[in-house]
Amino acid sequence: MDGTALNQPWWIDLLKAAVVINVFLGVVAYATLIERKLLGRMQLRYGPNRAGPFGLLQPIADLVKMVRKEAFAPAAAADLLYIVSPLVAAFTALTSFALIPWGPVWSIGGYDVTGWVADVPIGLILLFALGSLGIYGFIVGGWASGSKYSLLGTMRTCAQMVSYEVSLALSVLGVVLMAGSLSLVDIAVRQQETVWFAGPQFIGFLVFFVAGVAETNRAPFDLPEAESELVAGYLTEYSGMRWGLFQLAEYANVVMLSGLTVTLFFGGWGGPGLPGPIWFAIKLACVLFVMIWIRATLPRLRYDQLMRFGWKVLLPVATLNALVTAILVVAV
Amino acid sequence: MILASLAGDVLVWVVWVVAAIALLASGFAVVLFRNPFHSALALILNLGSLAVLYLLLSAEFVAAAQVLVYAGAVMVMFLFVIAYLGGRADAPWASSQAAVRVAAVVTCVVLLAEVVLVIALDARDGLSSAAEITEGFGSPRELGRLFLGDNLLAFEVSSLVLLIGAVGGVILGATVRRGEVEE
Numbered sequence: 001m002d003g004t005a006l007n008q009p010w011w012i013d014l015l016k017a018a019v020v021i022n023v024f025l026g027v028v029a030y031a032t033l034i035e036r037k038l039l040g041r042m043q044l045r046y047g048p049n050r051a052g053p054f055g056l057l058q059p060i061a062d063l064v065k066m067v068r069k070e071a072f073a074p075a076a077a078a079d080l081l082y083i084v085s086p087l088v089a090a091f092t093a094l095t096s097f098a099l100i101p102w103g104p105v106w107s108i109g110g111y112d113v114t115g116w117v118a119d120v121p122i123g124l125i126l127l128f129a130l131g132s133l134g135i136y137g138f139i140v141g142g143w144a145s146g147s148k149y150s151l152l153g154t155m156r157t158c159a160q161m162v163s164y165e166v167s168l169a170l171s172v173l174g175v176v177l178m179a180g181s182l183s184l185v186d187i188a189v190r191q192q193e194t195v196w197f198a199g200p201q202f203i204g205f206l207v208f209f210v211a212g213v214a215e216t217n218r219a220p221f222d223l224p225e226a227e228s229e230l231v232a233g234y235l236t237e238y239s240g241m242r243w244g245l246f247q248l249a250e251y252a253n254v255v256m257l258s259g260l261t262v263t264l265f266f267g268g269w270g271g272p273g274l275p276g277p278i279w280f281a282i283k284l285a286c287v288l289f290v291m292i293w294i295r296a297t298l299p300r301l302r303y304d305q306l307m308r309f310g311w312k313v314l315l316p317v318a319t320l321n322a323l324v325t326a327i328l329v330v331a332v
Numbered sequence: 333m334i335l336a337s338l339a340g341d342v343l344v345w346v347v348w349v350v351a352a353i354a355l356l357a358s359g360f361a362v363v364l365f366r367n368p369f370h371s372a373l374a375l376i377l378n379l380g381s382l383a384v385l386y387l388l389l390s391a392e393f394v395a396a397a398q399v400l401v402y403a404g405a406v407m408v409m410f411l412f413v414i415a416y417l418g419g420r421a422d423a424p425w426a427s428s429q430a431a432v433r434v435a436a437v438v439t440c441v442v443l444l445a446e447v448v449l450v451i452a453l454d455a456r457d458g459l460s461s462a463a464e465i466t467e468g469f470g471s472p473r474e475l476g477r478l479f480l481g482d483n484l485l486a487f488e489v490s491s492l493v494l495l496i497g498a499v500g501g502v503i504l505g506a507t508v509r510r511g512e513v514e515e
Contacts, residue, residue: 140411166405
């Protein structure tokens with residue numbers, strides 16, 4: 001969609017941005033509930049079921065609890081960086097969803113309304129750039145806490161991010177080559193015209209998903225906050241809503257990654273019959289379910305296993321995938 | 333329409349001023365902070381402000397790559413090493429030899445002279461080739477064509493330099509480990 005004249009005034013953009021950020025926040029809040037419910041069921045428990053019918057008010061109760069809690073800081077950590085870090089993490093995580101397309105272009109009352117907040121020609125790179133800035137929230141937060149557990153969590157975050165970011169970026173290269181564009185809208189449209197890239201780019205998809213789970217610090221890659229070794233890693237010295245913002249950032253990253261998976265490999269909002277946003281929501285829910293399922297199933301990796309897997313398995317496979325795709329795209 | 337374009341100009345100007353001030357301030361902060369971790373954070377801010385300036389020059393891809401590679405990946409390694417060394421890491425100026433300091437000052441003076449020269453030339457219309465922003469300027473496609481077409485040799489030479497750096501790092505790391513006593 002490069003500059004094709006869309007009759008979309010600025011106030012529609014503003015309205016859409018407001019709707020998207022609020023829906024996104026709602027999804028993020030309820031992702032925590034769904035995760036706890038599903039984990040409970042998979043472990044033969046009920047999960048939260050006290051606040052409201054089926055525990056549906058649990059995220060709201062959690063929010064009220066976190067806001068009202070005292071946000072105390074260790075004496076060694078009373079520092080601007082300690083306070084800013086959760087904000088950085090939450091801000092970058094929430095911004096990134098503006099780039100994910102969730103619907104086609106509608107024309108309503110003479111105006112064009114696009115199913116995305118922003119379509120930039122380099123959307124994919126911008127998304128990675130935002131993500132790479134977001135991890136500073138975790139790294140600096142852990143360092144500024146002035147606690148050994150937090151510092152160890154920070155070190156692990158650094159090493160893990162650097163190791164898996166490369167594979168993550170390389171794994172989407174195949175998709176970019178096949179779509180011939182870095183714009184997420186173009187990539188989604190291209191799949192709707194041809195085939196979902198999860199098929200021809202199956203290896204790229206696997207690498208992307210594994211590296212993505214590692215990038216979002218989720219089990220079995222949750223070493224930066226391994227509670228049995230590091231208390232809670234970089235989160236150890238945080239409490240109240242500062243802790244809440246870190247959690248928000250983590251779940252926002254998880255939802256964002258699911259959205260990106262849908263956009264890059266499962267045709268975005270495309271699908272028969274139902275409207276685009278509904279299809280997008282269904283696919284998003286499926287990817288989220290798989291991520292929760294993985295958490296409930298797999299035990300945490302040991303640290304050396306994590307590093308070896310990242311550098312000696314994931315990276316070569318991602319490189320080979322990109323190389324083979326490039327040769328095929330040029331040859332065919 | 334005129335009002336809108338005027339507002340756009342003012343906005344560009346405001347962003348430029350803010351980014352330029354942030355760039356200078358964070359640059360000074362990098363060398364003035366006592367704590368190396370704070371210096372590294374200032375360097376991230378510095379690289380970020382530079383990306384904003386690239387953005388104002390319509391080089392979107394370069395700006396995003398700058399943030400992703402330098403402000404993102406490279407600086408994470410800096411922070412990792414500084415956090416790993418803990419209190420043993422020195423402030424940027426602390427351990428440098430006199431020769432390094434002299435070299436740094438000389439380099440800065442040369443760069444400053446260059447900047448002054450360019451501004452002077454520009455003021456007297458001495459710069460012949462005016463900037464021309466075409467349709468695909470700054471796009472990954474155009475950039476790739478420049479790298480792998482017109483400037484292939486320079487591109488490959490720089491990749492060789494990076495490779496030498498990487499191999500050198502591995503060799504240095506390996507020798508240190510061989511010297512260590514097995515625990």
